[in-house]
Amino acid sequence: MDQTHLGYISWRDPPYNSLQHITLKQLQVPEVPEMCVTVEGSMAVWPDNPEEASLPEFDIFNRPSRYLEVFNKGQAPFAFNISSGTPWIKISKTKGLVEKDRRVWISMDWDKVPVGRNKGTLEVAGIGRKVEVSVTAFKPAEISPGTLQGFVESNGYVSMEAEHYSNKTDVGGNRWIKVEDFGHTLSAMRATAETDAPVLTPGKDSPCLEYRMYLFTQGSIEVEPVFSPVLNFLPGKAVRYGISFDNEDSQIVTLVPENYDARNGNRDWEKSVSDNMRKGHSTHTLSDKGYHTLKIWMVDPGVVVQKIVVNTGGVKPSYLGPPESFYKPTK
Numbered sequence: 306m307d308q309t310h311l312g313y314i315s316w317r318d319p320p321y322n323s324l325q326h327i328t329l330k331q332l333q334v335p336e337v338p339e340m341c342v343t344v345e346g347s348m349a350v351w352p353d354n355p356e357e358a359s360l361p362e363f364d365i366f367n368r369p370s371r372y373l374e375v376f377n378k379g380q381a382p383f384a385f386n387i388s389s390g391t392p393w394i395k396i397s398k399t400k401g402l403v404e405k406d407r408r409v410w411i412s413m414d415w416d417k418v419p420v421g422r423n424k425g426t427l428e429v430a431g432i433g434r435k436v437e438v439s440v441t442a443f444k445p446a447e448i449s450p451g452t453l454q455g456f457v458e459s460n461g462y463v464s465m466e467a468e469h470y471s472n473k474t475d476v477g478g479n480r481w482i483k484v485e486d487f488g489h490t491l492s493a494m495r496a497t498a499e500t501d502a503p504v505l506t507p508g509k510d511s512p513c514l515e516y517r518m519y520l521f522t523q524g525s526i527e528v529e530p531v532f533s534p535v536l537n538f539l540p541g542k543a544v545r546y547g548i549s550f551d552n553e554d555s556q557i558v559t560l561v562p563e564n565y566d567a568r569n570g571n572r573d574w575e576k577s578v579s580d581n582m583r584k585g586h587s588t589h590t591l592s593d594k595g596y597h598t599l600k601i602w603m604v605d606p607g608v609v610v611q612k613i614v615v616n617t618g619g620v621k622p623s624y625l626g627p628p629e630s631f632y633k634p635t636k
Contacts, residue, residue, distance in 0.1 A: 338379040340403070340431040344438060345371045346621075351436045359439035363413050364459045366450050366631035373438060375429060376406035383432045391425030393417040394440055403431070413442050420446045447595075448519055454596070455517030456632040461619015463518050464627040467494040467530075467610045471517040471598070471635045479505060479512050479603060488611035489582065489625050493533060496546070498606040500539070507547035507555035507602035514601040514610075517635055522617035523594050529616060530585045530601065531626060533609040534577045537565045546610070547602030550589050555602055558585050580624075582611070 312323035342351045346361045360371040375385050386400040387409060397410035411427070427438040448457070455471050456463050468483050468491065475481070479498040487493045494514060498505070505511040520526075528548060535544050543563040547555040560583055567574040577583045591597060601610060614626050621627075 335379045336381060338377050338381045338383040338403075338432055340383060340385060340429075340434045341376050341378055342373060342429050342436040342438070343376070344373045352434055357439055358436060359441070360411060362441045362443055362460055364443040365413075365415055365418070365445075366453070366457050367459055368413070368415065370410045370412045372408050372410050373427070373429070374406055374408050375403050375431070377403050385429060385431035387427055387429050389425065389427045389440075391440070393419075393423075393442065394425050394427065396427070411440065415444065418442045418444045420444050445521065450631070450633070453519060453631075453633045454635050455519065456630050457519045458521050458615075458617055459630060460627075461522075461617050462627050463520070463615040463617070463630045465516050465518075465613045465615075465632070466491045466629050467514070467612060468492045469516075469629075469632060469634070470494070470514045472513075472515040474513045474515075476505075476510050476512050479510075479606075481512050481514055481603065484609065487609075488533065489531070490612060490629075493609045493611045496603040496606050496608040496610075498603070500606070502606065504542075505602070505604055507549065507557075507600075507604065511547060511602045511604065513603070516599040516601075516613060517596065518599065518615065518630075518632075519596050520591065520615075520617065521594055523591050525588060525590050526618075527616040528585075528587050528589060528599065529614045529620075530610050531612040531614070532560060532583045532585060533611060534581060534583055535561055535607055535609065536567055537561045537563055538607060539605075542605060544607060545604040546585065546608050547600075547604050548585075548587050549600045549602070550591060550597050553589070555600070556587050557604060558587055560585060560608065 309319050309322045312319040344358055344360050351358045382402050382404045384402055387396050393414045395412045395414055423442045425440040429436045481494045482497045484493045484495050543559050544561040545557050545559050547557055549555040
């Protein structure tokens with residue numbers, strides 16, 4: 306496309322490519338070295354931050370590697386070393402020289418990690434500065450990767466691709482259909498029925514997607530499914546879905562109300578188009594930990610669900626949502 310693309314300051318394209326609206330500043334970097342540390346999942350910098358430096362939790366299901374970065378705020382290089390008195394913590398590099406920055410990976414020796422939620426520490430030292438980094442490793446006694454059935458909670462959430470259901474129930478011609486390579490991350494499940502089909506009732510004549518999961522959290526939790534953009538395409542009808550845990554009464558959630566108007570200026574519609582998604586939301590109360598089954602019910606056709614996120618308190622803002630949780634297929 307033969308059109309200028311550098312130098313926009315309004316909707317109108319500039320007459321030529323230009324960087325004149327970008328102001329560059331030359332930063333003065335001190336000559337003496339200064340060690341700083343940052344950790345995965347945080348924008349804070351230590352040792353000048355009063356809060357504790359801690360890596361996101363490690364768990365035996367996902368077995369992640371986490372990183373910390375040692376970087377230099379000066380020009381001269383410096384030597385660093387990382388040590389730990391915790392025998393189950395593995396460090397990819399225990400010492401080295403930092404000119405600009407060095408990334409160090411941390412992992413667990415799961416054969417040595419005791420059962421339960423365990424705390425350990427790392428010490429990063431260099432040029433007279435020290436930073437302690439807290440490490441948590443979770444190895445529950447009640448369940449293991451080998452005995453798990455379905456998904457499992459970690460880091461405060463369960464994230465599930467819609468196609469990875471534990472069970473699917475169709476009712477006559479009303480059913481959930483998989484749409485390959487559709488959506489933001491993997492695929493989608495589409496609620497399909499005759500155009501003039503009556504409204505379906507969860508637990509009675511409604512097709513259902515079930516997701517079995519093991520939760521370490523009880524009490525109030527939130528569920529936020531990710532749907533494709535949709536409009537109220539049937540006159541006088543909203544676009545809805547049903548949702549429930551286990552045998553509780555289903556909640557009917559409205560994605561698009563019956564009188565929705567998608568004309569210019571509707572910020573809600575503009576956002577759903579620009580994000581290429583629409584999110585649902587519901588709150589549930591679970592009386593105990595352990596296995597639970599989340600159910601997504603068809604109420605109106607045309608609903609396309611891509612992903613389901615169960616937030617038990619750890620979901621952080623992101624465009625694509627958290628990566629899919631560890632799971633063992635049950636089907």
